[in-house]
Amino acid sequence: MARYTKDSIDRVKDAVDMVQLVGARSDLRRSGTRWMGLCPFHDEHTPSFSVDADQKLYHCFGCGAAGDAIRFVEVTEGLDFPGAVEMLADRYGVELQREEEDPQAEARRRRRERLLQLVERTAAYYERYLWESSEAASTREYLAGRGLGEEVLRAFRIGYAPSPWDRVSVAAQRDGFHTDELVAAGLAQPGRRGGFYDRFRGRIMFPLADARGRVLGFGARSVTEGQRPKYINTAENSLYHKGRQLFGIDRARGAAAKKGRIVAVEGYTDVLALHQGGVEESVAIMGTALTQEQLAELSRAAGSLYLALDADSAGQEAMLRAARGARERRVELRVVGMPDGADPAELVARDGVEAFEELLARAVTVPEFEVRRVLAESNRSDPVARDRALSDLLPILESVDANSVLRGHLMALVADKLDVPPENLHAQLEGAGRGAARRRFGGGDGAPNGAGARGAEPAPSVEAVARAEREFLSMCVADATHGREYLGRLDDDHFSSAALRRVRDHLIEHFDAPLSELPHDDPALAAAVTDVVMRGEEEHASGEALRLTFLQLELQRVKRQLRHAERDGDLERQRELWPVRESVRLQIDELMGQTL
Numbered sequence: 001m002a003r004y005t006k007d008s009i010d011r012v013k014d015a016v017d018m019v020q021l022v023g024a025r026s027d028l029r030r031s032g033t034r035w036m037g038l039c040p041f042h043d044e045h046t047p048s049f050s051v052d053a054d055q056k057l058y059h060c061f062g063c064g065a066a067g068d069a070i071r072f073v074e075v076t077e078g079l080d081f082p083g084a085v086e087m088l089a090d091r092y093g094v095e096l097q098r099e100e101e102d103p104q105a106e107a108r109r110r111r112r113e114r115l116l117q118l119v120e121r122t123a124a125y126y127e128r129y130l131w132e133s134s135e136a137a138s139t140r141e142y143l144a145g146r147g148l149g150e151e152v153l154r155a156f157r158i159g160y161a162p163s164p165w166d167r168v169s170v171a172a173q174r175d176g177f178h179t180d181e182l183v184a185a186g187l188a189q190p191g192r193r194g195g196f197y198d199r200f201r202g203r204i205m206f207p208l209a210d211a212r213g214r215v216l217g218f219g220a221r222s223v224t225e226g227q228r229p230k231y232i233n234t235a236e237n238s239l240y241h242k243g244r245q246l247f248g249i250d251r252a253r254g255a256a257a258k259k260g261r262i263v264a265v266e267g268y269t270d271v272l273a274l275h276q277g278g279v280e281e282s283v284a285i286m287g288t289a290l291t292q293e294q295l296a297e298l299s300r301a302a303g304s305l306y307l308a309l310d311a312d313s314a315g316q317e318a319m320l321r322a323a324r325g326a327r328e329r330r331v332e333l334r335v336v337g338m339p340d341g342a343d344p345a346e347l348v349a350r351d352g353v354e355a356f357e358e359l360l361a362r363a364v365t366v367p368e369f370e371v372r373r374v375l376a377e378s379n380r381s382d383p384v385a386r387d388r389a390l391s392d393l394l395p396i397l398e399s400v401d402a403n404s405v406l407r408g409h410l411m412a413l414v415a416d417k418l419d420v421p422p423e424n425l426h427a428q429l430e431g432a433g434r435g436a437a438r439r440r441f442g443g444g445d446g447a448p449n450g451a452g453a454r455g456a457e458p459a460p461s462v463e464a465v466a467r468a469e470r471e472f473l474s475m476c477v478a479d480a481t482h483g484r485e486y487l488g489r490l491d492d493d494h495f496s497s498a499a500l501r502r503v504r505d506h507l508i509e510h511f512d513a514p515l516s517e518l519p520h521d522d523p524a525l526a527a528a529v530t531d532v533v534m535r536g537e538e539e540h541a542s543g544e545a546l547r548l549t550f551l552q553l554e555l556q557r558v559k560r561q562l563r564h565a566e567r568d569g570d571l572e573r574q575r576e577l578w579p580v581r582e583s584v585r586l587q588i589d590e591l592m593g594q595t596l
């Protein structure tokens, strides 16, 4: 699909009223040249969220959220970049232009638009048929009997496919669509004896839309006893990809952005029941296996993902797989403990939405979920079984950051339930940790990690180190005279993450106007740069402060090199590095002595 021209995107940005746009999400008050308000992205009671109306940027000093108008719409509306541009263009009356397309690409885009139209009008047709036809009368009763009101059914555009063979195909052809388009959109299929017939007949229709609400395909449920299979979907085609689909994402993303969480359930009716009950940040993954693409979409919608899947083993296995993907995407994953044999729709129908809300409130992190599962399954009166449980639990505990509150919480839980003295548990974990740490660091880079850190001095947490690095970059921005020079002195080894290395590169390249050329294809980098620069504008860095912070980064760098040398058993390198470390420490002490 052709991209919008840079000129179009600039015109959109020019047209945006930043205070009005952000003001819809947070009450803003003028404060000097900025506008301040409560951050829409994290919970707070004193405003630390600032909007620069001229530069059209936002920045939170609390959580570091930052970006321009387009980014703001991407995050608050759960849209991708082109989607956010289109929404703003629409709202501020800017006409968008696409880059020149080659004729083939243009033909593909036009065909896609035709198919979207076809699916959209078919959705409208099914919808009308549900509410107006006598054939669907028993289905209307059935849905009402499940406790689903007309309002929620209409909001989700639930429909009914008529049972005759070719009702949809005939109507679409009458309106100028070709049979090959009907087949391409997954609505018709060729018959064995020639001709075409409708794929969906005599079923409840659930339109499957993308985040912007464009219907791409359908899920269809049988209404009669003998009708098999119970569920069918649109077959994979150029519009609809099962692995990418989340039922209800278009209706959930607003609520998800506001509440900071999104709830994933298995089925269509679960979503309908939860929306009706006010848990509007719910979507269905339509099955138990959460794909990487779904996870990407979910992580765009909110920072926390609550998984409320069946308590059966398939559901549990799916959660653990999801956990691995979530860690990579930096989504906080919580597991909702569903009662055996009840899905959310049944639970809400039986005990009300409060019962589900309560489960949400009690949702636990993945390691805690795993620990509780092992504990629940083990026979604690049998010493052999207790030992086995313990050996199952150690790797789980070990996977949790050693200095975290969670690790302490889980250790206490295990010690209590298995009746093991906490010191024993610590000792066992220590032993397990050494072996695992060696395995994990074999040839990789030795980032500070609790399990791997030995020796007298505890390593500072990953986050504290990253914070110091970021602050230093802000100080470089604040002090134009020395900042540029210090930026040049930072090499890759001064940073614990690639992200901040790239911020440094951006600052060096655009030192005089770092915010004017933010990279659009990389929102994470754009946000990180904006965060660093806006913090820098608040900062009053002196030459000494810069020097001191630089030395602290220098110290971290030498320690990092030392850890690598220790890991590799390179004693010679260690001997080289020890005096360097001492000299940096000495310089820090001297400087502190002067400033104190």
Ligand SMILES: [Zn+2]
Pocket (backbone or CB within 6 Å): 039, 040, 041, 042, 049, 060, 061, 062, 063, 064, 065
């Ligand atoms: Zn914030």
